[in-house]
Structures are given as structure tokens and as C-alpha cells.
Amino acid sequence: MRMHRFKIFLAVLLSTGFLIASACMFTCSSYAATEAQIKVLDPRGELYSAPAMPINVRLQTLTGKKIGILNNTKPGADSFLPFLLQALKEAYPTIEFKTWTIPYNVYPNKANDLKALAAWSDGVIGLLGD
Amino acid sequence: MAFVEVPHPMGMISLPEIRAKADAAFPKIVQMATQWKPAGTAVQKITPPYPAERIKFRGTYEALNKMFYDKGWSISLPVIPPTPEAVAAMLKGTTRKPGEVVWAVPPRMGQLTVELVAAYGVMAGCKPEHMPLLLAIVKAISDDNYDWRGNSTTTAPTNPIIIINGPILDELGIAYSTGDMGGEMPVNISLGYFINLVGDIIGGSIPPDVDKSTQGSRGDLVALVFGENEKLNPWKQSYAVEHGFKPTDNVVTAFSAYLGTNNTDHTSVKGKDLLNTMAVGAAGVASGITSCLSRYDVPFSWQNSVKYMFFFLGPEHADTIYKDFPTKLSVEEYLVKKTALPLWGYSPSQCTLPKEFGPYDENTMIPRFTKPVQIHIVVTGGPGKQSQIWPPFPTGTRPVSVIVEK
Numbered sequence: 001m002r003m004h005r006f007k008i009f010l011a012v013l014l015s016t017g018f019l020i021a022s023a024c025m026f027t028c029s030s031y032a033a034t035e036a037q038i039k040v041l042d043p044r045g046e047l048y049s050a051p052a053m054p055i056n057v058r059l060q061t062l063t064g065k066k067i068g069i070l071n072n073t074k075p076g077a078d079s080f081l082p083f084l085l086q087a088l089k090e091a092y093p094t095i096e097f098k099t100w101t102i103p104y105n106v107y108p109n110k111a112n113d114l115k116a117l118a119a120w121s122d123g124v125i126g127l128l129g130d
Numbered sequence: 131m132a133f134v135e136v137p138h139p140m141g142m143i144s145l146p147e148i149r150a151k152a153d154a155a156f157p158k159i160v161q162m163a164t165q166w167k168p169a170g171t172a173v174q175k176i177t178p179p180y181p182a183e184r185i186k187f188r189g190t191y192e193a194l195n196k197m198f199y200d201k202g203w204s205i206s207l208p209v210i211p212p213t214p215e216a217v218a219a220m221l222k223g224t225t226r227k228p229g230e231v232v233w234a235v236p237p238r239m240g241q242l243t244v245e246l247v248a249a250y251g252v253m254a255g256c257k258p259e260h261m262p263l264l265l266a267i268v269k270a271i272s273d274d275n276y277d278w279r280g281n282s283t284t285t286a287p288t289n290p291i292i293i294i295n296g297p298i299l300d301e302l303g304i305a306y307s308t309g310d311m312g313g314e315m316p317v318n319i320s321l322g323y324f325i326n327l328v329g330d331i332i333g334g335s336i337p338p339d340v341d342k343s344t345q346g347s348r349g350d351l352v353a354l355v356f357g358e359n360e361k362l363n364p365w366k367q368s369y370a371v372e373h374g375f376k377p378t379d380n381v382v383t384a385f386s387a388y389l390g391t392n393n394t395d396h397t398s399v400k401g402k403d404l405l406n407t408m409a410v411g412a413a414g415v416a417s418g419i420t421s422c423l424s425r426y427d428v429p430f431s432w433q434n435s436v437k438y439m440f441f442f443l444g445p446e447h448a449d450t451i452y453k454d455f456p457t458k459l460s461v462e463e464y465l466v467k468k469t470a471l472p473l474w475g476y477s478p479s480q481c482t483l484p485k486e487f488g489p490y491d492e493n494t495m496i497p498r499f500t501k502p503v504q505i506h507i508v509v510t511g512g513p514g515k516q517s518q519i520w521p522p523f524p525t526g527t528r529p530v531s532v533i534v535e536k
Contacts, residue, residue, distance in 0.1 A: 039185065041246075043182065043253065045331075047239055059163060079148050125163065129141075
């Protein structure tokens, strides 16, 4: 009789253990730990390719050239500009300067202002301050 | 193009220090102007932007997110995997062709197709019915007047802000009442996360290159998206209607903001008194870069900077103001007059007063604005005595409003 009770107890114990183990297989394993094979999209996006433009020919010398100075209006550019012009003038006395103040942000006539700068200049030095 | 880099800083240093920097840089500038040649003539491989490449991955969700992060395909928070099935389901929310390029996102100039809008929508937790709204948001923030390039690369802490008007608010469950600008509103947050995923991954604006934000802001992670509480707007004229749209239009308004401030006036009974305390807050935000007597119709310059301001009025504050100011225009006119700083509060060189201004000294109060059109009023949020005031990123930006096309 005692042996029979022990067998029942053992069976109940094993069954309970099996049920707990089975439940854990489905619920205790976290979603994050479950391996799977999936496909995903590469979200980076292909780069926009602007039309290729040849690089401008470099000036052989700055002597006697018309140098457009592009000030993009960021603070710092205007502080640096006078010293740069002074140094250039000392090194190349026949150099000619004209400064264009063209803000760095988008505004309606910006493209035309840049074209005017390019049309006047043999070369351009841009000052991108901050 | 050839560059010579002059070490930071250039501002807030003495003239002899600037001179020394100019002298040090000079030989290199001359060399670049006369001798520089490109290092090579690499031909860039052109790949069509559609369809996006499909990648096979085996591993856990955690490992997938790590892979996304390591590849620069996500930012600081986990994403929902953009599987082809999930993206196809999102695409059912629009009639636009998946291969259509809707934006080359600066500064990286990655091409954002409709398919990738859907992919980012999935990643951010959006639903297919959000697709028209996502496309409208993209249209607004890609507008030149938003200046995405500037605000995503600047040293300043900028925040994309999206305000939504129209029946779509209730249709999609976009929050516009209690806590709507906070973090517990799933639709608003998903829409905001979408914006930053697009900007950072396709646009490539990650610090330190090329997002140069000195300190950054939490707006770099989840943009601020919320609706106007049109039902509790005492003027019965929503922001969108005030700006020319119909009450039945679904409208997205976007602007790039500097960090805002809060008004917690619990005691003013009169509208005038409440607007006075709001004007104090508005006068102080974006300090150091604001100009006096700014003009909306004149291009940006450092002497015409921070040209407008948004006031997000809590409904109770709006009610208090409405009692004494029955039109929005009257509110705007009052705030133009009262939003002022003493001359000493403006950064030197950013407040040059015209002769017709008359006599002044450093303590003279100088208004920041000149026209009512510079004041933007939106009623949003739930009960409480709170409002927020947000200045714009101060370049040539303007708020951009577009209709959500279904």
C-alpha cells in the first residue's frame, strides 16, 4: 500500500515537472533569444549622383588675377577675411579682390549670386566660418 | 574642391589670435589655389535606388538589432525589422509607386524612395494607414524653407517639430490632449522616430560627422509630433485654417526648432497679464543668436535672425487669453510689442538700431519682432496651466504646411 502511494506520488511529481518544463519551453524562452532566419531591407538608400563636372583648371599664379572672395556670412569668416586679404595683397601686389556676401542658407536669388561671382572671378576663395 | 581647415574656434577670440591663424593657414591657401590636383578620378558606381537590397539574416531579434546598429541602419533605440512582407503591407497604405524617389536626403544625399518610406515606417512602428501622413511629413521637411541640410549639420541643438491639423487626428489616434508632446503617445512617437531614422540613416547626420551638434538634443532621436487641440481652441480657428487651409483639410506643418521653454503661469487672471509672462519667455529663448526688430520678409542674416516664434498654448491658457483677446491677430500684435529684450541682452552686432528708432541706451527695451505674421499660435494639450514657446532654427527657415494627400 505504502509502495503504491509512493508510485502515485512519483508519477504526480514527474508529471508536474514535465508540465513545468514544457511550459517553460514556450513561455520562459524570451522572444529576444529566439533565433530565426528572416529577410530585411537594407534601408540606407542609394546615393544621389550629381552630374559629373570636371574640376576647374588651377591658376598657375595669383599675380594679377581677379580673386572673388565668398563670405558665407557665418561668424568667424568675417573676422578671418581682413587678415587673409592683407596677406594676399602683401604677397601678390597686383591681385584684385571683390567680396561677395552670399549667405549659406537657401534663398531665392542664391544661384544668380553664385553665377555672378563665378563670372567675375579668375579664382574663388570661399570662407566657411562658424 | 580643395579645402584648408583652420582649427576651431574662430569666434570669441582676439584679433591677434585670428591673425596668427590666418598667417599659419596662408601658405596652404596659396598652395590649394595654385597647385592642388584631385587625388584620383574615381567613377562612382550608380545603383538604381529601387528596389532596396534584401539581406538574409539568421539570429535573434537582439542580434538583428545589433547588426542594424553596427551597420548604421538604426540609431539608439531598437527597430522593428523591415521584412519584405511588413514593407509590402505598409505600401498598401498608399497609391504612390514604390520606386518613386521622394527626396535625396542631405547631407549624405541618400535617395528616399516610397518603398524606403514604408521600410522606415515599419522600423519606427507605424501602420499602413500612416503612409499618406509619412509622405506628407517628408514633403514638408524636404522643402527648402525647412532647411534640412542646415539644421541636421549645425552645431546647434535642433528639433524637428511637426504639428498636425484636421480630421486625421481622430482617425489615426494622433494625440493632441493631455501629454501629447510627451513620450507616451505611440502614434506620435512612431511618427517622430520615423523622421529621425530617415534623417540619420539615409541623410547621414550622425555626430560627430556630419552632425556637428555641440551638445545635441533629444530631438535628435524622436522628433516632436503632435496635433492641435482644435476642439478646445477658443478662437475656433485652427493653425491650419489661419494659414489658408479648410477645416476639413488634413495638414502637416513642419519647422525646425531650437530648444523651447515653458510658461507655468497659474495666477494671471487677465489675458494681458498672461501674455506678459509669455513674452518674457519668448524674449529669452534662442539667446545669443536673436536679432532685434527682425523682419519676416527680409532674407536671413546675422542682423535678421530668429524671425518667428511658435506659442503652443495649453487650452486653459488659451481660454484666459481669449477673454481679453478675441482674435488671434490681437494676440499676435500684443506679443510683437511685448516680446522685447534690453539692448544689452542682444549679442553685440546683432542689434543695429535704425536712426528712426530714436534715442536709446543699453537698458532700452527693443522688440524682437516687427509684424504679427511672425507669431504662430497653436492650441494643444489638456487641462493645466502650461504652455510652451519654441523658437526656430535661425537661418532662412519658415514653417512649411502641406496637405496630407490620401
